[in-house]
Amino acid sequence: MTEFSLGSDTGLNVLVDVCDVIKRSASASRNRVFVVETQGGQCRYIAAMVYTTDMLTGMFHEEGGGLFDPRYASLGHLPQGGVPTPMDRARTARLSLRCMAFLEEYQQSLLAQPPKSRCAPPESAAVITIQGSALKWVPVTEMVKHADMKNRRGGRKHGGNLSRVGWRRCLGDRNRCRFMWGGLEFRKM
Structure with a gap:
C-alpha cells in the first residue's frame, strides 16, 4: 500500500x-x-x-x-x-503534520457526539501511506485485505x-x- x-x-x-x-x-x-x-x-x-x-x-x-x-x-x-537523511527527515515532518490533522479531525467528530454513545467510525482507524508523491489514508480494514500477514509485509x-x-x-x-x-x-x- x-x-x-x-x-x-x-x-x-x-x-x-x-x-x-x-x-x-x-x-x-x-x-x-x-x-x-x-x-x-x-x-x-x-x-x-x-x-x-x-x-x-x-x-x-x-x-x-x-x-x-x-x-x-x-x-x-x-x-x-x-543519521537520518534529508529525505527521511522531510517525510517524517510531512507524515507527522498529516497524522496530527487526522487525529484532530476525528477527535472533533467524536466530541460532537453525546458522551454515552460516542463511537468512532471504521474509517477513523487508518494507516498513512506514501503513494507516488501523495500521502493517502488507507483504512485498516482495506490494508488487511492487501497485506501478507504471514510475512509481515504488503501484498504487492x-x-x-x-x-x-x-x-x-x-x-x-x-x-x-x-x-x-x-x-x-x-x-x-
Missing part, C-alpha cells in the same frame, strides 16, 4: 557508505569479489538476494575457477543506524522482479565476469 517507509532512505545510504568502504578494501587486491549481506528478510527492497552469503561466496569460489578471490561481509542490522512486492535482473562486474582490463541472478553463469570474456 505504501511505496516507502520511514528510514528506508537512511538505511540505503548507510549501506552505500559501507559498500564504498568494502570496495576500497577490495580494490587493494586484484581479482577480489565481495558478497555483501544485508537485513531485509522477506521485503526484497533492501535485501534483493535470495541466497545466503556463504552460499554465494561458495558458488563464486567454485564456479569462478580461480578467476577471483571471493570474500563476504555481513552487515546485519547496520542499516538501522545512521516492490522489487519483486529483481530475480530477472542481470548484473555485470568488470574485474579489470583483461578479465570480466558475468553473473545472472536467475542462475549462475561465469565467463571469462
Whole structure:
C-alpha cells in the first residue's frame, strides 16, 4: 500500500557508505569479489538476494575457477543506524503534520457526539501511506485485505522482479565476469 517507509532512505545510504568502504578494501587486491549481506528478510527492497552469503561466496569460489578471490561481509542490522537523511527527515515532518490533522479531525467528530454513545467510525482507524508523491489514508480494514500477514509485509512486492535482473562486474582490463541472478553463469570474456 505504501511505496516507502520511514528510514528506508537512511538505511540505503548507510549501506552505500559501507559498500564504498568494502570496495576500497577490495580494490587493494586484484581479482577480489565481495558478497555483501544485508537485513531485509522477506521485503526484497533492501535485501534483493535470495541466497545466503556463504552460499554465494561458495558458488563464486567454485564456479569462478580461480578467476577471483571471493570474500563476504555481513552487515546485519547496520542499516538501522545512521543519521537520518534529508529525505527521511522531510517525510517524517510531512507524515507527522498529516497524522496530527487526522487525529484532530476525528477527535472533533467524536466530541460532537453525546458522551454515552460516542463511537468512532471504521474509517477513523487508518494507516498513512506514501503513494507516488501523495500521502493517502488507507483504512485498516482495506490494508488487511492487501497485506501478507504471514510475512509481515504488503501484498504487492516492490522489487519483486529483481530475480530477472542481470548484473555485470568488470574485474579489470583483461578479465570480466558475468553473473545472472536467475542462475549462475561465469565467463571469462
